[in-house]
Amino acid sequence: MLLELRKGKDILADIGGIETLEQAQALLEARCDQETLAKLNRITNQDALLKIANAISMTDPDAVFVNTGSAADKRRVRIMSLAKGEECPVAMRDHTLHFDLPQEQARIIDRTFYIVNPDEPTSVLAKSVLRDEANEYLRTHMAGIARGMTLLIGFFSRGPVGAKAAIPALEITTSTYVMHSADILYRHVYEQFDAEVERAGLFFTNVHSEGPNRPEDLPNARVFMDRSWQTTFSLFCTYAGNTLLLKKGNHRFAVDLATYYRREEELSEHMFITGLTGPGGRKTFFAGAAPSGCGKTTTAMVGSDFVGDDLAQLWIAADGTLRAINPEAGIFGIVRDVNQESDPYLITALREEGAEVIWTNVLIDEHGVPYWVGNGEPLPDRGVNFQGEWWAGKTSPDGTPIPLSHPNSRCTVVCTSIGNYNETAAEDPQGVKVSVITYSGRDSDTMPPVWVAQNPDHGVVIGASVLSAATATEVGAKGVRRQPWANEPFIPGPLADYMDAQFLFFNSDRLTEKPIIAGLNYFLTHEARGGEGSGLLGEKRDVKVWLGWLELRAHGDVDAIETPIGYIPKYEDLEKLFAEIGKPYPKELYDKQFAFYVDNILARITLQEEAYRKEPHIPSRLFDVYQEQRKGLEALKAKYGPVISTAQIIEAAQSSRC
Numbered sequence: 001m002l003l004e005l006r007k008g009k010d011i012l013a014d015i016g017g018i019e020t021l022e023q024a025q026a027l028l029e030a031r032c033d034q035e036t037l038a039k040l041n042r043i044t045n046q047d048a049l050l051k052i053a054n055a056i057s058m059t060d061p062d063a064v065f066v067n068t069g070s071a072a073d074k075r076r077v078r079i080m081s082l083a084k085g086e087e088c089p090v091a092m093r094d095h096t097l098h099f100d101l102p103q104e105q106a107r108i109i110d111r112t113f114y115i116v117n118p119d120e121p122t123s124v125l126a127k128s129v130l131r132d133e134a135n136e137y138l139r140t141h142m143a144g145i146a147r148g149m150t151l152l153i154g155f156f157s158r159g160p161v162g163a164k165a166a167i168p169a170l171e172i173t174t175s176t177y178v179m180h181s182a183d184i185l186y187r188h189v190y191e192q193f194d195a196e197v198e199r200a201g202l203f204f205t206n207v208h209s210e211g212p213n214r215p216e217d218l219p220n221a222r223v224f225m226d227r228s229w230q231t232t233f234s235l236f237c238t239y240a241g242n243t244l245l246l247k248k249g250n251h252r253f254a255v256d257l258a259t260y261y262r263r264e265e266e267l268s269e270h271m272f273i274t275g276l277t278g279p280g281g282r283k284t285f286f287a288g289a290a291p292s293g294c295g296k297t298t299t300a301m302v303g304s305d306f307v308g309d310d311l312a313q314l315w316i317a318a319d320g321t322l323r324a325i326n327p328e329a330g331i332f333g334i335v336r337d338v339n340q341e342s343d344p345y346l347i348t349a350l351r352e353e354g355a356e357v358i359w360t361n362v363l364i365d366e367h368g369v370p371y372w373v374g375n376g377e378p379l380p381d382r383g384v385n386f387q388g389e390w391w392a393g394k395t396s397p398d399g400t401p402i403p404l405s406h407p408n409s410r411c412t413v414v415c416t417s418i419g420n421y422n423e424t425a426a427e428d429p430q431g432v433k434v435s436v437i438t439y440s441g442r443d444s445d446t447m448p449p450v451w452v453a454q455n456p457d458h459g460v461v462i463g464a465s466v467l468s469a470a471t472a473t474e475v476g477a478k479g480v481r482r483q484p485w486a487n488e489p490f491i492p493g494p495l496a497d498y499m500d501a502q503f504l505f506f507n508s509d510r511l512t513e514k515p516i517i518a519g520l521n522y523f524l525t526h527e528a529r530g531g532e533g534s535g536l537l538g539e540k541r542d543v544k545v546w547l548g549w550l551e552l553r554a555h556g557d558v559d560a561i562e563t564p565i566g567y568i569p570k571y572e573d574l575e576k577l578f579a580e581i582g583k584p585y586p587k588e589l590y591d592k593q594f595a596f597y598v599d600n601i602l603a604r605i606t607l608q609e610e611a612y613r614k615e616p617h618i619p620s621r622l623f624d625v626y627q628e629q630r631k632g633l634e635a636l637k638a639k640y641g642p643v644i645s646t647a648q649i650i651e652a653a654q655s656s657r658c
Contacts, residue, residue, distance in 0.1 A: 016054025024053035039066040059146035067154040069188025081176035091368035094356040107241040115226040145209040149174040157189035158327035163429040165313035168196040169204035185330035206245035208234040270487040271312035274303030288438035289486035291468040305422035320512030323431030330414040339376030342540035345419040355417035361386040361406040372405040435554045440520035441468040445528035446600040450546040451566040456506040459517025461625040496617040529592040545577040564632025596644040
């Protein structure tokens with residue numbers, strides 16, 4: 001076992017100094033008022049009380065507030081956040097605005113570390129720090145960080161209460177904005193916390209403080225994730241991706257559990273979950289991965305039965321089906337290019353009264369109305385954004401135009417405010433049955449819009465081969481990056497271990513109703529297919545067609561063209577689906593989108609092979625699949641040349657059947 005839980009020194013306990021339940025009770029009685037103490041007395045889990053006591057001891061706040069999830073407590077958190085100035089009201093009722101520091105507009109991947117024990121391997125794409133070094137850093141910078149502040153404590157569930165893959169968690173923070181965000185994004189489980197810990201066998205702990213929240217503190221900002229003790233620490237930062245540790249911090253721990261302790265049982269994925277209504281009213285559910293900023297939320301919203309836009313916990317049910325839950329109950333979504341045409345359900349929640357919304361890093365005009373780039377509305381000439389006063393034509397000192405809103409501007413909204421949200425399915429502890437798995441990245445010149453793997457092994461390889469252009473969601477990321485499974489930033493251990501768990505899971509004999517696994521690519525350009533300009537060979541609403549074809553394919557309702565990389569759609573099937581969304585689909589466009597530029601695909605395979613061969617213990621099946629694909633593509637190239645038309649692809653497929 002490459003990951004051993006509860007190994008090494010528990011840093012939170014070491015710095016906090018609380019070792020026994022008696023010491024914890026004494027500290028709580030000394031530091032908490034009677035209301036808070038009464039709330040904590042309802043919690044009986046000893047480990048949780050020790051974690052809470054040590055967090056208080058380490059951070060040394062002036063006051064402690066327990067958020068039980070009651071209407072009164074959630075209202076109090078919101079009032080505290082407005083009074084503290086972490087949020088301010090905007091024009092629409094129940095909408096507020098939060099600005100992160102200009103220098104902290106995304107995940108600080110250059111200052112995010114796994115805490116590891118000596119000789120404990122991690123992903124080659126991740127940063128790690130030895131336990132003793134992390135302990136010293138936290139002792140120096142986090143001890144006493146909450147003086148003069150109130151420490152807020154919340155009890156949450158990452159998933160519907162009682163679901164097999166749901167895990168309870170503590171969120172401990174000095175940030176009212178973080179706690180307010182958690183109120184919207186997660187399910188409170190205060191009343192059931194002890195029972196849920198007993199059912200799950202564990203819980204996650206998250207400790208955060210923004211400190212003075214000054215630009216000069218940002219060099220010392222860190223996000224530490226203690227894999228052995230399933231505890232995260234975040235300091236001197238406010239952006240939710242760095243501070244709302246229930247999200248990607250705890251997702252990493254769930255990945256570890258699935259990879260090392262729940263093999264052939266569960267997966268923890270960076271995936272949306274959505275359902276599509278097919279012929280006869282049938283519901284088909286999808287789970288799909290895409291790196292942040294690559295259209296995952298838009299894809300999720302296309303479904304008729306939206307469940308989640310970011311994370312998924314999957315497991316093999318007793319009946320042999322693949323099941324999934326969304327660990328979240330809300331959306332922390334990028335708003336850039338969200339508009340009425342592309343995202344009608346989300347835009348309704350954001351622009352019509354009724355939803356509670358936290359806006360971050362958008363522009364606010366003089367009337368208190370938020371605006372963002374790509375919202376499809378007339379934009380104001382002036383306003384206030386995360387950098388202060390803004391006006392049309394404003395530039396930075398080097399002459400670079402300053403956009404109206406940051407590319408990573410966000411909205412936080414509960415899923416029940418989204419018109420196509422299927423709350424019944426989303427809150428079912430049995431999960432939804434997943435029939436289609438998709439993987440996509442940001443690929444301008446290589447893969448077609450949609451293709452289906454020939455078998456589970458080829459499907460795993462699609463996921464392992466995701467590439468993406470760097471987006472505004474990460475500080476310090478540049479150029480085109482390998483992002484295996486789109487989960488890469490959140491895979492703590494060696495990719496070989498994660499890959500082995502994927503092959504095992506999707507090939508399991510227990511998974512008797514195997515999903516189809518597909519690749520999606522929305523980012524092909526005219527230039528890459530012999531045209532001019534960097535414009536896309538499609539638009540957002542086309543997503544419904546690609547998903548619609550996959551829905552039909554999953555039920556055997558459409559045939560497909562077999563190729564070395566998988567199955568691609570026939571033109572006549574897509575033409576019908578495009579007609580259903582009221583859009584013509586010229587054969588010329590199909591030919592451009594689904595032609596094979598073989599040298600590009602071969603170069604992609606070579607890039608992945610070379611990268612993976614540098615890593616030890618990668619399953620040989622990956623290279624076998626790459627070799628199968630390379631052999632088939634080279635045979636096509638030898639017969640037809642480097643650019644293979646759809647007619648030639650069909651001809652080759654027909655020949656292979658003879």
